[in-house]
Amino acid sequence: MNKSLGFLNGVYTLLMVGMQWGDEAKGKIADFITTHWKPKFVVRFQGGANTGCTVEVGNKKIVLHLIPAGIMHDAAGVFNVIAKGVALYPLVLLGEIQKLAGLGIKCKNLVVSGDATVVLPIHILIDRIWAEINGGIGTTGRGIGWAYEDRDGRRGITVYDLLDENELRRKIRANFAYHELWLKSVDQEVLKKILQSEYLENGRFYCPKNILNIEAMVKCYLQYGRKIAKYVRDTDKLLRRAVERQDKILLEGAQGLLLSKLVGLGTHPHNTMSDPSIYGLPEGCGLHMGDVDYVLGVVKAYATRVGHGSFAEEFGGARSAKWCEPHMAELYPNELEYYPDVSLNSPTPFWRGIMLRILGFEYGATTERRRRTGRLSIPGLKLAIDSCSPPNTEISFGLAVTKLDVLKGMSVVEIGHRLRYNGEGCDHDDYMLQKGHELDVMVPRNQVYRHCVGRYLRLPGFHQTVSRIRRYSSLPNGARGVLQCIADSANVSLDLVSVGPKRDQTIVVD
Template sequence: MFTIITGAQFGDEGKGKIVDLMSGEYDVVVRFQGGDNAGHTVKVGEDVYKLHLIPSGFLLDSRVLIGPGTVMNPEVLAREMDMLAEGGIELGPGKLGVDAKTSIIMPYHIELDGLRESLRTEKIGTTKRGIGFAYIDKVARDEVRMSDIVDRDKFLQRLAELAPQKEVAIKELGGDPSMVMDKNLIDKYLKLGERFAPYITDVSYEVNKALDEGKNVLAEGAQGTHLDVIHGTQKFVTSSSTVAGSACANIGVGPTRVDSVLGIVKAYITRVGEGPLPTELIDEVGQQIQQVGREFGTTTGRSRRCGWFDLPLLKKAIYLNGYTSIALTKLDVLSDIDPIRVCVSYELGGRTVAYPPEDTSELAGCKPVYEDLAGWQSDLTGVKEFNDLPQAAKDYVLYLENKMGVPIEYISVGPAREQTFKK
């Protein structure tokens, strides 16, 4: 069985938690795009793991893989592995694999990212971790790959080829070009290459072979649908394709092998950084959702903007991903809010539209049209099954399910693994 999981909103929907919950049923969990600009938090008992690269299935028996569609900062990966080792979780080459074709985020990518963002008159909201510039090099065929940093001569030769253009680019943006060939940075990457050499694998081959053997594979995306570089709210998007179809291309698996696609959806909506958010709440309710939901970025610590559930954006996510089921997270955060509002359409230029406009500036001008539902005052964090939810909470879930036209398979009422149940 081959399952793909993606976020249906702007990221931060709780994918890591759901992957952790499901990974016990899967033999292989593979990350298929993005870099360490995305973060996920996994909570098991009193242990909390905040990760950016390692797929969530590391806690159970799954083999975890980083696919060639990702861009990877090896220093970040090393830090994550060291952090887990301190907690008694060792990720050896039998547990973790990194594709030889994975693009490496170089120090000059991070430098260029910060310099470019500082010069923008209209900020994108980049995490300044070099993700976009690493993807630019991938498309331009100027990337450094995982297979390069594990071979000293190959790595130095590749750097010598790329250094002149990177030095010019940094100088033009007002930076110090000498950092490109900084000996300390080069030595650091060579040592990282030595460390990760045993972890190199062919992810496409591993995944296809696992499927041939009847094993279960879970593909985990980063960020969310509306941050997709093609279909998202351009230019306030990430640098990779975040929708389900990209899992096949980025891992190297044919689309006929996909069995199910699970969308992760918050019971409301959040967004980090710039870009349109039609249902954004700039009031006490928005502050309550932010505080109760602990809506602060795993990667940046930035406050997330919060808003009511946006059905038009969700309908687009369903079309883009082909979801076969939904996991609804953070239902507990909406307790003690009455009424609870759901955006069912927009007013735009004197007309009502039920689907988001293509142009980002038009989406920014959309005024939400709401339907109100009754709230509930009960604490949901101890609920273990759907029938134990208060009636108003059940009505909200069933209302969303009916409007989305996709079955809700999982409901989450807290950060811990045991606080998620099947509907």
């Protein structure tokens, strides 16, 4: 049964973005909207296989890294577009197509931009070398940042190049020549270990003499190109014409706004190399800010962050960050076995964070890494909301809150409503930021944010199960109190509430 999404009346182009550091359950929301709003196009316009979204419909469950969540509606004629701003690793794309086929989804309406940047083995190799020798910055090791760097440095390879053997060989050789000198300074055993990983096809591209076997790469990527060719189109033109016809378009942002590469929005240097905000649309898919009618921000009822980077409202602070490092997960894979007494109401914040991670299954869809858990940040949410309303535009905004069900059983729900700065004097805007100052809006500059700690509102929680509730008014008082606090504090309208991972476990707020 279709639900009426009144907040989308008169909307033709909808941008859906994560308001935190990713993992906000955007895939579930995108699938729900596609079901009931019925867009003709669902578009992924940035990021790469460093992201993952899980979609559950009935007994079908799949994790997608590149293909938009709207692919579950392929049979209904919905076009799922991987636009030019995506960093595309062909091996992952073809793997997803194969998995979807196993679920009976044929991807007949999948479209891939010929101008999308292609991730090469060399990008993955460099990414993992940095992580191996100095810990990196906490990337997923998928080579996305290096692929974008080569694109911006005019050394990149596009999907169109996979269809032209001579051009592909020339560009791969030129790309390797650029990186070769540095690669030859790296220990041979480190190179060999990385190149023999499963993600790099178990040594298929390894060459003891020259590090990388260029011809093996050319041959492999030509094979990829032949398999992908039937999906390749000029997606910029496709989407411009769709806007002119007033077709419904859902733009599906990957990751989260606090990871944006934009200075002043993403928490640099621990950010991604693409821009999931409205400002990233021209680069990502050829549309403009003025083409967007509505922005739907997706935020969890709590917060998580993967990898390195400051996290002011983290349960357990530095102790949690260390516990969530990959090597700790290898040493202690079962959290409950090591900390059997954790609960959502533990007096120890670190323990509360562990329980929240377990109940919310906060483990990376791409890497299975532990996600660091914390309280929802109103200052961070305000920063993200500000980026969704560019000057001289009339774009409406609404909020979808997800994973409310995970908070069941928490007697007191903490929400970060301010940040307290505990660093030395620092220039900020037109005044000197001093120790003890409180901030209503997050300052993402590392020299400021790393010295901030959360200040919390303590709200009554709830103990009733909410996963079967479908009306906002039927939610427990504590649940509605949390949601109202979020909406009122950020001064936004609340459109959707997710109370479980399945499509129908969603409340439309009237």
